[in-house]
Amino acid sequence: xxxxxxxxxxxxxxxxxxxxxxxxxxxxxxxxxxxxxxxxxxxxxxxxxxxxxxxxxxxxxxxxxxxxxxxxxxxxxxxxxxxxxxxxxxxxxxxxxxxxxxxxxxxxxxxxxxxxxxxxxxxxxxxxxxx
Amino acid sequence: xxxxxxxxxxxxxxxxxxxxxxxxxxxxxxxxxxxxxxxxxxxxxxxxxxxxxxxxxxxxxxxxxxxxxxxxxxxxxxxxxxxxxxxxxxxxxxxxxxxxxxxxxxxxxxxxxxxxxxxxxxxxxxxxxxxxxxxxxxxxxxxxxxxxxxxxxxxxxxxxxxxxxxxxxxxxxxxxxxxxxxxxxxxxxxxxxxxxxxxxxxxxxxxxxxxxxxxxxxxxxxxxxxx
Numbered sequence: 001x002x003x004x005x006x007x008x009x010x011x012x013x014x015x016x017x018x019x020x021x022x023x024x025x026x027x028x029x030x031x032x033x034x035x036x037x038x039x040x041x042x043x044x045x046x047x048x049x050x051x052x053x054x055x056x057x058x059x060x061x062x063x064x065x066x067x068x069x070x071x072x073x074x075x076x077x078x079x080x081x082x083x084x085x086x087x088x089x090x091x092x093x094x095x096x097x098x099x100x101x102x103x104x105x106x107x108x109x110x111x112x113x114x115x116x117x118x119x120x121x122x123x124x125x126x127x128x129x130x131x
Numbered sequence: 132x133x134x135x136x137x138x139x140x141x142x143x144x145x146x147x148x149x150x151x152x153x154x155x156x157x158x159x160x161x162x163x164x165x166x167x168x169x170x171x172x173x174x175x176x177x178x179x180x181x182x183x184x185x186x187x188x189x190x191x192x193x194x195x196x197x198x199x200x201x202x203x204x205x206x207x208x209x210x211x212x213x214x215x216x217x218x219x220x221x222x223x224x225x226x227x228x229x230x231x232x233x234x235x236x237x238x239x240x241x242x243x244x245x246x247x248x249x250x251x252x253x254x255x256x257x258x259x260x261x262x263x264x265x266x267x268x269x270x271x272x273x274x275x276x277x278x279x280x281x282x283x284x285x286x287x288x289x290x291x292x293x294x295x296x297x298x299x300x301x302x303x304x305x306x307x308x309x310x311x312x313x314x315x316x317x318x319x320x321x322x323x324x325x326x327x328x329x330x331x332x333x334x335x336x337x338x339x340x341x342x343x344x345x346x347x348x349x350x351x352x353x354x355x356x357x358x
Contacts (some may be wrong), residue, residue: 002238002269011154017153028146032155039268039298096330098302103331116153123145 006114011058013116018057027061029120036083037070037111068123070111074099083111099120142186159273162241166276173253177261178277178355181299182283183292184265187309189217190342191283192260195352196224202260203357208247210239210264222254227251238269241276258357267296279355282335285310286319293327300328303335305354312341 014030017023031051034040042065049063073080079101099106135265154160170177182188189209197203206227209218218230229247233240244261251259259276263270267284282303284292287310293300300306306328310319335354336354352358 002272005236005238005240005273006155009158012158013153013155037301039272043178098330098333111334114155116151116155118148120146120148123147 003044003063004048004052006040007045009051010049010063010116011052011055014119015055015059016119017119023057023121025057025124027058027119028122029118030063030116031118031120032063032065033068033113033115033117034065035068035070035111035113037108038114040114042067066092066117068110068113071109072099072106073109074104074106076104077102080105083108089102156272159241162245163274163276166244167239167278169248169253170259170276170278173256175253175256175259176279176357177259177275177277179261179263179270179277179280180283181263181267181270181280181303182265183267183288183296186265186283186285186288187307187340187342188262188265188283189220191281191307191309191351192262193221193224194342194345194348195260195357196221196226198348198352199258199357200224204256205258205260206251206256208244208259208261210243210262212237212264215342227256233264237264237266238273239263239275240273267292267299271298271302279304281351281355282306283309284324286314286317286321286324289317290319290323293324293331297331300331300335303328303332305336305338305351307338307340307347307351309340309342311339311346312344326328338343342355 034042046063053059053061070083071080072083079099086090097105162224178294180188180192187316192207196207199205206312207221208229208231209221210233211217212234215230218228222228229250231243231247233243235241261275280303282299284306286308308324311321321339321356327337328337338350338354340349
């Protein structure tokens with residue numbers, strides 16, 4: 001359900017950007033990076049975006065999401081690796097925070113971002129009037 | 132001669148990409164930082180209390196307030212979808228309360244807390260509890276500007292509450308396992324829940340509580356660094 005709030009922030013960010021830069025034309029693609037540790041359902045986020053993207057500039061645009069990794073790093077023994085879903089016995093992707101080598105609490109680097117990285121825009125059609 | 136209008140539509144090369152670096156969670160995070168700064172200016176410690184519906188968040192806050200109200204100037208922000216039932220329960224302890232009704236949202240966010248803080252006499256307080264909406268998923272995504280996160284679960288929610296909702300425990304400072312007086316009846320072993328929490332987040336302090344009989348309340352207070 002919180003995906004709706006996040007999609008709503010995304011729509012606000014896009015409209016703010018378009019207004020600030022006086023962007024004309026039509027938005028085709030929105031590229032978003034979502035960290036693996038975020039409890040965000042990609043499908044719900046896409047659905048919420050589709051529902052909320054009603055502005056003529058936004059409507060019909062495609063939300064393309066790339067999941068970004070999280071790095072586990074042990075401050076004591078130096079163990080580090082990218083966290084993978086398969087590491088856990090549960091299907092939901094969250095690492096345990098104890099180092100598998102020495103049991104120390106590991107640090108997490110990355111994996112918590114939700115960043116708009118790129119937009120693809122189609123320029124407005126040019127009308128050449130020959131009177 | 133008739134007017135001739137020729138329309139040229141955009142070709143492929145007129146599609147252009149713009150690289151951006153816009154943090155979508157920034158708006159909430161910045162408001163959370165503002166709230167935090169405002170609380171610190173007034174020397175206030177704020178605790179975000181989270182947990183599922185019926186786990187005993189309100190009972191635990193009430194129990195903590197009853198023990199600390201003589202030595203601390205406390206206020207409580209109650210987040211619920213609707214009603215002032217929880218705020219009324221806490222108000223019976225004689226401390227100021229603000230009820231935040233989220234309406235359709237399943238979590239509090241930093242903007243709602245900003246509005247609640249604007250209604251409070253912050254210079255007359257030194258401790259604020261913020262009870263989040265009963266939900267073990269969504270609130271974890273929205274920092275409010277508090278100093279610590281206290282998560283409340285109860286044995287009546289069954290043996291798998293922690294492993295099914297890991298995100299909530301990842302960023303918790305303290306976890307209360309409530310209603311331990313019912314553990315036998317529920318056939319739930321609180322130490323299994325404790326192990327699940329420690330595995331996910333070894334830094335969290337885990338305390339067993341029975342709020343109705345004031346068991347474990349002082350341990351929760353200590354785990355939050357309050358005395």
